[in-house]
Amino acid sequence: ETGVTQTPRHLVMGMTNKKSLKCEQHLGHNAMYWYKQSAKKPLELMFVYNFKEQTENNSVPSRFSPECPNSSHLFLHLHTLQPEDSALYLCASSQGYRESSYNEQFFGPGTRLTVL
Amino acid sequence: GQQVMQIPQYQHVQEGEDFTTYCNSSTTLSNIQWYKQRPGGHPVFLIQLVKSGEVKKQKRLTFQFGEAKKNSSLHITATQTTDVGTYFCAGPVLNGGSNYKLTFGKGTLLTVNP
Numbered sequence: 001e002t003g004v005t006q007t008p009r010h011l012v013m014g015m016t017n018k019k020s021l022k023c024e025q026h027l028g029h030n031a032m033y034w035y036k037q038s039a040k041k042p043l044e045l046m047f048v049y050n051f052k053e054q055t056e057n058n059s060v061p062s063r064f065s066p067e068c069p070n071s072s073h074l075f076l077h078l079h080t081l082q083p084e085d086s087a088l089y090l091c092a093s094s095q096g097y098r099e100s101s102y103n104e105q106f107f108g109p110g111t112r113l114t115v116l
Numbered sequence: 117g118q119q120v121m122q123i124p125q126y127q128h129v130q131e132g133e134d135f136t137t138y139c140n141s142s143t144t145l146s147n148i149q150w151y152k153q154r155p156g157g158h159p160v161f162l163i164q165l166v167k168s169g170e171v172k173k174q175k176r177l178t179f180q181f182g183e184a185k186k187n188s189s190l191h192i193t194a195t196q197t198t199d200v201g202t203y204f205c206a207g208p209v210l211n212g213g214s215n216y217k218l219t220f221g222k223g224t225l226l227t228v229n230p
Contacts, residue, residue: 042120043159043204043220058217090158101146101208102218107158 003027004108006091012114015081021111023074023091031097032074033105034066035090043090049074050097081115088112120207122221130229135192137224139205146208148181148188153223154201162190162203197228 003026013019025032034046048056049068063085065077074091090110094103121140129135139148147166151159163172165181165188172179178191192199202223211217 040222042222043206045218045220056215056217058211099208100216102149102206104149104161104164105151105159105218106161109158 004091004093004106006089006108006111008111009109010112010114012116013078013081014116015083017078017081019078021076021078021089021091021113023076023108025072025074025091025093025106025108027093027095027106029093029095029106030071031094031103032068032071033092033094034064034074034076035092035107037088037090037110038086047076048097055097055099078113081113083115086113086115120205120209120219120221122205122224124224125222126225126227128227128229129195131197132194135195135199135226137190137203137205137226139188139190139207139221141186141207141209143210144185146185148185148205148207150179150188150190151204151206151220152201153204157201159204192226195226195228197230200226200228202226 005024007022031050033048036044046060047066052068063080067075088110091108092105096103123138149164150162153159163179168185169183170181176193180189202225204220204223206220208216209219
C-alpha cells in the first residue's frame with residue numbers, strides 16, 4: 001500500500017457547501033500534488049507544492065483553494081462547486097521537484113467527489 | 117494546447133496474447149513516465165525513461181523511448197489477467213511560455229479474457 005493517505009474517500013456535497021479534502025504522505029517527500037481525474041478526460045495536474053510553497057497553479061478555478069501547512073500535509077478546500085467538478089481527486093507526492101521534469105509520483109487512493 | 121496522445125483507447129486481448137500501447141507528444145520530452153491504474157484503484161508508477169532510444173524491461177513489460185524523445189511505447193508479452201487496468205504515459209509539456217506541466221495521456225484500458 002502507498003504511503004499517501006487521503007480522507008474522506010467519498011464525499012457528496014451540494015453546490016453551496018464548503019468542504020475540505022485532506023492528504024497526508026508518510027514518505028518523507030518534499031513535493032505534493034493535487035490531480036483531478038474525470039471520466040473520459042486525462043488525469044489533470046491542478047496544483048504543485050514544493051517545500052510548502054505553491055509552485056504550480058494550472059489555471060484552476062478559485063473555487064478550489066489548496067493549502068500546504070507542511071511538507072507532509074496537503075488540503076484542498078472546496079467552495080461553491082459545480083456538478084461538473086464531480087470527479088476523483090488524487091493527491092500525490094514525490095521526492096524532489098523540478099519544473100522541467102517531474103520525479104516518480106506516489107498517488108493516494110483518491111477522494112470520489114459528487115457535487116449535487 | 118500541447119498534449120500527450122495515447123493509442124489505442126481500449127484493447128481487449130485473450131490471455132497469452134501480446135499488448136502494446138503507444139504514446140506521442142508534439143514536442144520533445146525530457147523524460148516520460150508510465151503508470152498503471154487498476155479498476156477502482158489509483159495510478160501506480162511503473163517506470164521513467166530519460167535517454168533517447170532507451171529501452172527498459174520489467175519481466176514481461178518492455179518500455180521504449182523514441183530517438184527523438186517524442187514517442188514511447190509499452191509492450192506486454194503474454195498478457196495475464198493481472199495485467200488488467202489502464203496504462204498511462206506522462207511527460208513534462210510546455211504549458212505556455214516557459215512553464216512546464218506534467219501531462220498525462222488519456223490512457224489505454226486493457227482487458228484480458230482468461
